Amino acid sequence: MTKKKNAFYAQSGGVTAVINATACGVIETARGHKDKIGKVYAGRNGIIGALTEDLIDTSRESASAIAALRHTPSGAFGSCRYKLKGLEENRREYERLIAVFEAHNIGYFFYNGGGDSADTCLKVSQLSERMGYPIQAIHVPKTVDNDLPITDNCPGFGSVAKYIAISTLEASFDVASMAKTSTKVFVLEVMGRHAGWIAAAGGMASTEKDELPIVILFPEVTFNKKRFLDKVKTMVKEFGYCSVVVSEGVRDRSGKFLADQGLRDAFGHAQLGGVAPVVANIIKEGLGYKYHWGVADYLQRAARHIASKTDVEQAYAMGRAAVQFALQGHNSVMPTIVRASNKPYRWKVGMAPLKKVANVEKMMPKSFISRDGFGITKRCRDYLAPLMRGEDYPPYKDGLPRYVRLKNVAVKKKLNQDFKI
Amino acid sequence: MTKKKNAFYAQSGGVTAVINATACGVIETARGHKDKIGKVYAGRNGIIGALTEDLIDTSRESASAIAALRHTPSGAFGSCRYKLKGLEENRREYERLIAVFEAHNIGYFFYNGGGDSADTCLKVSQLSERMGYPIQAIHVPKTVDNDLPITDNCPGFGSVAKYIAISTLEASFDVASMAKTSTKVFVLEVMGRHAGWIAAAGGMASTEKDELPIVILFPEVTFNKKRFLDKVKTMVKEFGYCSVVVSEGVRDRSGKFLADQGLRDAFGHAQLGGVAPVVANIIKEGLGYKYHWGVADYLQRAARHIASKTDVEQAYAMGRAAVQFALQGHNSVMPTIVRASNKPYRWKVGMAPLKKVANVEKMMPKSFISRDGFGITKRCRDYLAPLMRGEDYPPYKDGLPRYVRLKNVAVKKKLNQDFKI
Known part of the structure; x- marks a missing residue:
């Protein structure tokens, strides 16, 4: 009699508002196939949990706790930033993985x-x-x-896009109210070190019907101070104010991050700030406008309270599809989101071979950035709009979302030796 | 026959997520008393609209546009930061106000x-x-x-409190996920130059049932670097991570804003950043932890998408009460929120004489700050909880809230001369 195999699931890299919805999809789908899949063991802190035999027994969590993962942001089992070396460089890690997998079937x-x-x-x-x-x-x-190849978009991005579009809209309304006697420019710093997908979402706050003065600084476009100041000045002249959405990864002509301005504190120590205050300062010195700036940082990727419904559904579907692919006997693949049509928005699950996914970064197409480099095109809007669509509110109690924290009961270790990371 | 009098309404100072709900309360209530109140004229950009005879005819807006103000953040008629001088110092301004009021009845x-x-x-x-x-x-x-006297709380605060509590909760979940191999501390800068009400709201993310490691820096508590680093270290040892909520108004022993670190850019120019990067840097240099930081700035006060239901209701009620007070013949008063009971939360509208309100700042009671100066007490929780309670979502279209922009049709000027501000 062949023993039913158990599954290992883990979360890696920066977490998102919907990665737990994927976990929910994996665990619920596996639970629905108890004839073929035994237990789902989660790695505590990603692959590190596998290497150190630090496994979590998800079968100890109730169905309602697992269901609540669907509306809980962050990584319920802990994430990690840890890259496996190649087999030749660190065979020891692979042998350890096999030992742990074998021990826990x-x-x-x-x-x-x-x-x-x-x-x-x-x-x-x-x-x-x-x-x-x-x-x-x-x-x-x-x-x-949103920089994985082949898949039309990545779970996690739609919700950040929605958060940034809404925040840009709301802050623009605010600065518009204040512009007559006070602040004229609001600068919002968003994530995206290489690709400007998140910054582009700020442009969605402005629509054809209700135009707002929004200037976007993409990592794909080299920062040109004069052209930027001219653009801001034109916007303020026309609208009385403007909002700037700046990607953390914007660089100047020498390839240096704009945020890296060689700042020194009172003791002469290097001080690295964000790019928002740097851009705000450029505006103050160049145009004399009063400004405000914000840095969304973790707030944007953790904002489950205003997650996109499309994103939540796709995140769940990717988890479900992964288990289905496994049951169909696949190895070394990734489920993808395939866009079937834009209006109405229709998508389905596809499959990509992993060797075509790993280490490939998908940049924004040039056709998504407006000719002057400070805005987005209609093609970009058509791409982004459905990803941000729909609200999927978490339940609330006493004014706060009810996010779940799992028990995360450890699986008893079976190996004798520890493993040093 | 005595001619029915018109009303003037204007918005002043920093705007909020719910000040337009108050405008809605004023205009809808006045429209319900057309026998006694003529038109409601809004001042464009606050009192400046009155001085410059720049009035908006709100009767040109449809009932549905006015109703939509209830869920629209920012100041629909523009706000201002402009303080009238005393009668003796600038009689000219008062004569002008009377001229404008007279001209428009x-x-x-x-x-x-x-x-x-x-x-x-x-x-x-x-x-x-x-x-x-x-x-x-x-x-x-x-x-x-939230620093007006007499009233139990101020419209606008409850929604910021809710936003900061939710953001702190979500970011804490995020950093908890990352702490094993990456970021250990998240620092969030919030508004509040003198009073720590908003910073206190960050503490609401942690509950008795679900404790989170949150360290609050209040403007009421002098910053002590050693004690702060000890606190953060203890939290990280116990929980593996921690979140710091820092008020923009935190000062050191010499009374200097912590944000003012004498930073100089590459050219030697003074560079004023926010306090979040300063605190993050103190943690890095003192403890070596990896950190992230965010600055909520306008995002917090414009966040109508997650406004508190209590706040929206109170903001509307204050507008309605103001008109009712006027109809009852009152002058020089302000409607207040009177807390009748905590559990269940009950409140009613009261009235305060304006001379007891103007220029009085209500600080946080000492009994609201925990003994170590880094947290909030149960009394503070009992005060804050009902103000953040309830969700009042705006309508959405294509993933974005549908906020209204009024036509803001100008009233024809009747005076011959301009007025220089």
């Missing part, structure tokens, strides 16, 4: 993350052919950066 | 703002006895700072 490996994590998952998927341990490794896409 | 003056605006309203309310122009001036409370 793990035959399915679900890794939920972005580009780096896809690389880890690809390496694990090769354990079967290269080291003879039978495993099916499925990568589950997730990244607010 | 204005007998009711509703001024919607905080402490400084109450002072302006008080001065206008004295026009009757000191300059013989019959006017009833009612101040309508509004301030995210």
Whole structure:
């Protein structure tokens, strides 16, 4: 009699408002196939949980706790920033993984993350052919950066896009109210070190019907101080105010991050700030306008309270599809989101081979950025709009969302030795 | 036959997520008493609209547009930061106000703002006895700072409190997920230059049932670097991470704002950042922890998408009460919120004489701050909880809230001369 295999699931890289919805999709779907999948063990802190045999027994969580993951932001099992080296460089790690998988009868490996994590998952998927341990490794896409290839978009991004569009809209209304005798420019710093997808979402606050003066600084467009100041000045002249949405990854002509202005504190120590205060200062010195600035940072990727319904549904569907792919016998693949039509928005689940996903970064197409480099095009709007659509509110108690914290009961260790990371 | 008097309404100071709900309360209530009140003229950009005879005819707006103000953040008619001087210092301004009021048959003056605006309203309310122009001036409370006296709380604050509590909760979940191999501390900067009401709201993310490691820096508590670092270290040792909520107004022993660190850019120019990066840097240098920081700025006070239901209701009620007070013949008063009971939360509308409101700042009671100075007490929780309670979502279209922008049709000028501000 062949023993039913258990599954391993872990979260990797920066977390999102909906990565737990994917976890929910994985666990609920696995629970629905108890004839084929045993337990789902979650890695505590990503792949580190696998290496250190620090596993969480998700079967100890109630159905309602697992269901509540769907509306809980962050990584319920802990995430990590840890990249597996290649087999030749660190064979010891792979042998350890096999030892842990073997000890806990793990035959399915679900890794939920972005580009780096896809690389880890690809390496694990090769354990079967290269080291003879039978495993099916499925990568589950997730990244607010929206930079994975093949998939039309990435779970996590739609909710950040919605948050940034709403925040830009609301802050623009605010600065418009104040502009006559006070603040004329509001600068909002958003995530996105290489690709400007999140910054682009700020442009969605302005619509054809209700135009708002929004200037976007993309990492894809080299910062030109004179052109930027001219643009802001024109906007303020026409509208009385303007909002600037700036990506953290904007660089100047020398390729240096704009945020890196060589600031020194009173003791001469280097002080690295965000890019928003730097841009605000450029405006003050160049145009003399009164300004305010904000930095959304974690707030944007944790904002489950205003997550996109599309995003929540897709995040869940990716988790479900990953388990289904495993049950169908696949290895070394990733479920993808395939856009079937824009109006009405229709999408379905596709499949991509992992070797075409790992370490490939999808940048914004040039056709998504307006000719002057400070805005988005209609093509970009058509792409972004459905991803932000729909509200999926969490339940509330006493004014606060009711997010779940799992018990995260550890699985008893079976191996004798510890493993040093 | 005595001619029906028109009303003047204007918004002053920093705007909020719910000041337009107050405008809605004023205009809808006045429209319900057409036998006694003629038109409601809004001042464009606060009192400046009155001085420059730049009036908006709100009767040109449809009932549905006015109703939509209830769920629209910011100041629909524009706000201002402009303080009337005393009658002796600038008699010219008062004569001008009377000229404008007379020309447009204005007998009711509703001024919607905080402490400084109450002072302006008080001065206008004295026009009757000191300059013989019959006017009833009612101040309508509004301030995210929650620092007006007599009233139990101020419209605008409850929604900021809810936003900061939710953001702190969500960011804490995020950093908790990342802490093992990456960020250990998240620092969130919030508004509040003198009083720590908004910072206190960050403490609401942690509950008795679900404790989170949150360290609050209040403007009421002098910053002590050693004690702060000890606190953060203890929290990180116990929980693995921590969140710091820092008020923009925190000062060191010498009374200097912590944000003012004498930073210089590459050219030696002074660079004023926010306090969040300064605190983050103190943590990095003192403890070596990896950190992230955010600055909520306008996002917090414009966040109508997650406004408190209590706050929206109270903001509307204050507008309605102001008109009712005027109809009852009152002058130089302000409607207040009177807390009748905590559990269940019950409140009613009261009335305060304006001379007891203007220029008085209500600080947080000492009993609201925990003994170590880094947290809030149960008394503070009992006070804050009902103010954040309830959700009042705006309608959405295509993923974005549908906020209204009024036509803001100007009233034809009747005076021959311009007025220089």
